[in-house]
Amino acid sequence: MGQSITFHKADKLKPKPDGSKPLGFGKFFTDYMFEMDYSMEEGWHDARIVPYGPISLDPAATIFHYGQEVFEGMKAYRTEDKRILLFRPDKNMERMNQSCARLNIPEIDEQFVIKAIKQLVAIEEKWIPNEPGQSLYIRPFIIGTDPALGVHPSSTYKLLIILSPVGSYFGDSMSPVKIYVEDEYVRAVKGGVGYAKTSGNYAASLKAQTKSEELGFDQVLWLDGVEHKYIEEVGSMNIFFKIDDEVWTPALNGSILPGVTRASVIELLQHWGVTVKEKKISVNKLFKKAEKQQLKEVFGTGTAAVISPVGFLKWNDKVIKVANGKTGKLSQKLYDTLTGIQNGKIKDELHWIQEVKTDKQEGAKEKEEEKTATVE
Amino acid sequence: MGQSITFHKADKLKPKPDGSKPLGFGKFFTDYMFEMDYSMEEGWHDARIVPYGPISLDPAATIFHYGQEVFEGMKAYRTEDKRILLFRPDKNMERMNQSCARLNIPEIDEQFVIKAIKQLVAIEEKWIPNEPGQSLYIRPFIIGTDPALGVHPSSTYKLLIILSPVGSYFGDSMSPVKIYVEDEYVRAVKGGVGYAKTSGNYAASLKAQTKSEELGFDQVLWLDGVEHKYIEEVGSMNIFFKIDDEVWTPALNGSILPGVTRASVIELLQHWGVTVKEKKISVNKLFKKAEKQQLKEVFGTGTAAVISPVGFLKWNDKVIKVANGKTGKLSQKLYDTLTGIQNGKIKDELHWIQEVKTDKQEGAKEKEEEKTATVE
Numbered sequence: 001m002g003q004s005i006t007f008h009k010a011d012k013l014k015p016k017p018d019g020s021k022p023l024g025f026g027k028f029f030t031d032y033m034f035e036m037d038y039s040m041e042e043g044w045h046d047a048r049i050v051p052y053g054p055i056s057l058d059p060a061a062t063i064f065h066y067g068q069e070v071f072e073g074m075k076a077y078r079t080e081d082k083r084i085l086l087f088r089p090d091k092n093m094e095r096m097n098q099s100c101a102r103l104n105i106p107e108i109d110e111q112f113v114i115k116a117i118k119q120l121v122a123i124e125e126k127w128i129p130n131e132p133g134q135s136l137y138i139r140p141f142i143i144g145t146d147p148a149l150g151v152h153p154s155s156t157y158k159l160l161i162i163l164s165p166v167g168s169y170f171g172d173s174m175s176p177v178k179i180y181v182e183d184e185y186v187r188a189v190k191g192g193v194g195y196a197k198t199s200g201n202y203a204a205s206l207k208a209q210t211k212s213e214e215l216g217f218d219q220v221l222w223l224d225g226v227e228h229k230y231i232e233e234v235g236s237m238n239i240f241f242k243i244d245d246e247v248w249t250p251a252l253n254g255s256i257l258p259g260v261t262r263a264s265v266i267e268l269l270q271h272w273g274v275t276v277k278e279k280k281i282s283v284n285k286l287f288k289k290a291e292k293q294q295l296k297e298v299f300g301t302g303t304a305a306v307i308s309p310v311g312f313l314k315w316n317d318k319v320i321k322v323a324n325g326k327t328g329k330l331s332q333k334l335y336d337t338l339t340g341i342q343n344g345k346i347k348d349e350l351h352w353i354q355e356v357k358t359d360k361q362e363g364a365k366e367k368e369e370e371k372t373a374t375v376e
Numbered sequence: 377m378g379q380s381i382t383f384h385k386a387d388k389l390k391p392k393p394d395g396s397k398p399l400g401f402g403k404f405f406t407d408y409m410f411e412m413d414y415s416m417e418e419g420w421h422d423a424r425i426v427p428y429g430p431i432s433l434d435p436a437a438t439i440f441h442y443g444q445e446v447f448e449g450m451k452a453y454r455t456e457d458k459r460i461l462l463f464r465p466d467k468n469m470e471r472m473n474q475s476c477a478r479l480n481i482p483e484i485d486e487q488f489v490i491k492a493i494k495q496l497v498a499i500e501e502k503w504i505p506n507e508p509g510q511s512l513y514i515r516p517f518i519i520g521t522d523p524a525l526g527v528h529p530s531s532t533y534k535l536l537i538i539l540s541p542v543g544s545y546f547g548d549s550m551s552p553v554k555i556y557v558e559d560e561y562v563r564a565v566k567g568g569v570g571y572a573k574t575s576g577n578y579a580a581s582l583k584a585q586t587k588s589e590e591l592g593f594d595q596v597l598w599l600d601g602v603e604h605k606y607i608e609e610v611g612s613m614n615i616f617f618k619i620d621d622e623v624w625t626p627a628l629n630g631s632i633l634p635g636v637t638r639a640s641v642i643e644l645l646q647h648w649g650v651t652v653k654e655k656k657i658s659v660n661k662l663f664k665k666a667e668k669q670q671l672k673e674v675f676g677t678g679t680a681a682v683i684s685p686v687g688f689l690k691w692n693d694k695v696i697k698v699a700n701g702k703t704g705k706l707s708q709k710l711y712d713t714l715t716g717i718q719n720g721k722i723k724d725e726l727h728w729i730q731e732v733k734t735d736k737q738e739g740a741k742e743k744e745e746e747k748t749a750t751v752e
Binding site: 033063065068102149153190199205206210226 | 400401402403405409428429430431432433434435436439440441442443444445447478479480513515517519523524525526527528529536538540560561562563564565566567568569574575576577578579580581582583585586601602603604611612
């Protein structure tokens, strides 16, 4: 898709959030957003960066009735030397297309959307916060917009990208969370949409999440929808267990979200020579390992939290205190390494980072290329 | 909720659809819609009937990311003597609140929303089509509107009601459909949101529905998400089987939508003295019954189609032709009776009908009441 992206300048820019107060997650939005439309005739078209503002949809639009939607979550990081980095945007776009395929949404040109993300982030570079743990959260999403009530895939869509300066998802990022094993509600099942990043999975999770908060926990540990025995994921993150010197995580099975941070943690651990096992893990087996003092650490992984250590784990009347309720060494090392790569402080040996060039840099680069061309 | 409903008159009314052409389903919308907002402070408030038109939402609104949504489907029917009837709106509103509870959406005042539906339908009475099988489809829905990306229930919502003059859902309503047993994709599982009327269930169904159309079928027959053995529902309808002189339908189990038409068919059959069994029905057992010539009829039930006879049923390489591919006697009788009650042609012995009074009638009625009051 060689289409160009038009830019509609805002009359007035918003004040930035007060830097002395916590940013929270997804509460502030920048001055601009990216928007692109799809129709059967034109495909994805009319790519544009426009002032952030309300979108106007027919009340019969597919999204309001049949939930045809996919989204992604990623972040832009500001380095100490003022460069802007993205972490594996290609993985997010690859997953977005996998989600699109499951939800009957026409596929996107992954490289074009990465280009759009980079242009938008470059325009909004002043919104990228600087404090430790902070970043600019990037939320691309696609919604079905047909104004018709028959249960059919929409024939028209909107892709939007919005940006939000964020702190770490769980407040103080490395404070261990308390989770419990949810055995009533189910997030997803094989044959469903569990592996897709689509709104319905999150709608289904709200009830259990609310219940967990009422019970004094931070998140739930989801079990499989078939036997209610095997561990799937935690809240809206993937989950890892350090068992003696190995690291275990539930194998992707169609109902687990294939997290980009999950994949990166596995690659990083393997890079370090740690044995990682992707396997079916029953909650019963996990608690037995814990009884035998073999469960050394538990942590969640996700774009929002990066690494979220788990300090307490409850299953019916059994409670495990993990790593003495503190952040384990491996969790800390993974967090430091991943955020270090993301912030440009640690060398990107695994080639995960893509840099966002700002207009000024791009201009300089283009001029240089012209010069080269002239010389030739 | 004793609140009043304000009415905002449209400057210009739309032309009605061409009566000589099929209306289809959910393609045309009337001149007005009902809208009401929810906030923590005010509860449900600002009930209003306004010109039908686009709704404007922040791109970060909950509905676009986490699918917090519930909806209902019901119809208004025009009788030969020009009265307007609703079919069991109390059942729809009861289910809407059950869906709200599952999706963490604040409950509605069922009677107030029925009142709102009646007022809206009364204003739009000229949009109720008159031909056989036609009606005015009523679509109430609620969406979460918080402009925030944390995965939490929204604190603000919008309830809308839109109206659409419709023909019968499947074109010629009583032409038997072809369905096949879907054993790859799953619609819902116990512990999930299958019993709630929420957008995510329909999003999850699109892939299998598209596959069924590509394979030359009209709908899919969903199996349970755990063992892939037991019959749940068909497409977006409940399903019934006439086995010899009994009627079987899958028992509600948490992953099946509790259809209003389903409940009505059960009550009607029982009223007629027919044995109805709500039970766990394996597809294997069903096909064995068919082999023994005991499967006499199969039909789907739903608000859109009312009764939809099934003529062909495919499971792997086995194919059943039901009732010789024609509409069975019982299916026809149920269709005639239900539509007869809905159209006011058959006596409403089970007290399912509520009448919509138009302004004129209401005026006349109120005057009469005043008179009575004066006389007293």
